[in-house]
Amino acid sequence: MEILQQLTQRQVESLRWIAARQSEGRGASLKEIAAGLRVKPPSALAHLGPLEDLGLIRRYRGKSHLTDKGQRTLQEYLRHHRVAETLFGSLGLGPKETCAAAHEIDLAISHRTIDQICEAQQHPKTCPHGAPILPCRTLSARGG
Template identity: 35%
Template sequence: MKDIDGYELSPKKNELLKYLLERDGVAKTTDIAGDFSVDPSTITKMIGELSVTGLIEHVPYRGVTLTDTGREYAGFLIRRHRILGLMLSHYGLTHEEACAEASRFESYVSKETIDRICASLGHPTMGLCGRIKHDTCCCCPNDDM
């Protein structure tokens, strides 16, 4: 995957990629629309825009799947969320508050900044929402932690 900086996609597209990864990389358009509480045409438009990035593949009437590159990028997005949530919890926010606050601004935080926060936190392997994988970062001494 090309070098990522974390600003490639809009917050809504980031959420869709994370959603897909959490569902083993596959979902039907109608399920996505229902879970995001939007019209199916809105999801179809977003899927069309994401398809040209090479992060997803869409087969009409079958569903959407993450490509290998899409899985890697979505992994970074989840890692970013979990590191930001963990960082915020160090400042007195509850688990729920930290997760919600991280969701509000995570799309505006660069990969470089996430790598620096990760290092300052001691390369954590668990966040508030789950395991933190380090296979998309260059800051950790062991990338397959």
């Protein structure tokens, strides 16, 4: 099973909050992640355990950081989400609907199918909201 297929939307959301803090040059505290997810710290902690077990985050002195594998997985997720949005957009859904519809499938769908959808749509460069879509095959070290 591919990593994304083992994750929940809440776990991906946690990765995104951690990535945002990390881009500011620091890790994310449990309190910050919980606030981002709008849950209590113990619930946030329950999302972090599996992420750590999968090697996607590392916790150090109370702060969570994405590992290289975590960064790659988040990029993969964004590619899945945006390719799926583009697909729904081409079927006539509005930008807001494409996002909701993409969330229903973006974790379950395989990299291979996403690449096929990407190709069938002539490799779109952005999603309906203008966010960049990484090209096929730039994401090496698939598998895990």
